[in-house]
Amino acid sequence: MKLNTKSRYAVMALADMAVFSRNNAVSLRDISLRQGISLLYLEQIFLRLKKNNIVKSVRGINGGYILVKSPKELKISDILLALDQKVKTIGCKKDSKKSCNGKSTKCITHNFWDELDIHINSFFENKKLSDLLKNRETRI
Amino acid sequence: MKLNTKSRYAVMALADMAVFSRNNAVSLRDISLRQGISLLYLEQIFLRLKKNNIVKSVRGINGGYILVKSPKELKISDILLALDQKVKTIGCKKDSKKSCNGKSTKCITHNFWDELDIHINSFFENKKLSDLLKNRETRI
């Protein structure tokens, strides 16, 4: 059970922006250098962040990306959602009539996984990007 | 971010045992039929559960498996641990001197992922197998 690197890098990159943006756009090149993340990979990630209105872009020289919301308002859940990283612990199909393992009734563990989902997602809902920056021991 | 089927099936199978065991061993064949899980896959899962002392086995005719602890005492975290399913959300290496992305300092998001780990693991620590059986709408 683990978060994928795309999600981790997204949170990392946005935290980097929160720290280094001084009302100016932050280029992916700079984030790449500071955080040690492949530039090409960052491009792919920011494409999705932009589509989901987490960041907006400024093209051309001195361009880069800008956070749409302030770090205080940006929920971690918003970031994960942008990368399709819903916490989906259960394998039981929710959409179809048949619910779990092809049976017509909910499986014995169904409610448990639902609870887990709620537990984890509420964690991400309640965390803001700014929370990551508090008590930072090291400067990136 | 999802739990793998091995873990889900393990919890499911053990919950099944908790319901259907009447002080007798429960065969994998029965669990397989009731829960719709491949018998061969169950064998693989129970091998690990046995190695980790979650269940004990009874061989031969009328054999099967028995829960070592009562459902009230069996923590879900014990089950997941038996299947190597520690919640390991971070990719940052914990063991080496260099911690995150090959850098010598912790990455900006490091503490956040640690918090997440604690949040999720405490959920599994505090849940007992018997908790899954409460308020069950359907009989398997």
Add this chain to the structure above:
DNA sequence: AAAAACTTGACTATTTTAGTCGGGTATATA
């Protein structure tokens, strides 16, 4: 004009997952 930086879809090697397969061994019961 040229350089910096974003845009986008397609592609790919590697790893993980979700199982299956085959050949065992132990034991209760007829």
Add this chain to the structure above:
DNA sequence: TATATACCCGACTAAAATAGTCAAGTTTTT
């Protein structure tokens, strides 16, 4: 004591997901 049932266990594999890279742009500032 034969045999069916059920556990035991390592090895294997097809398919999916992951973690990127690549190519070929477009836009804007200087």
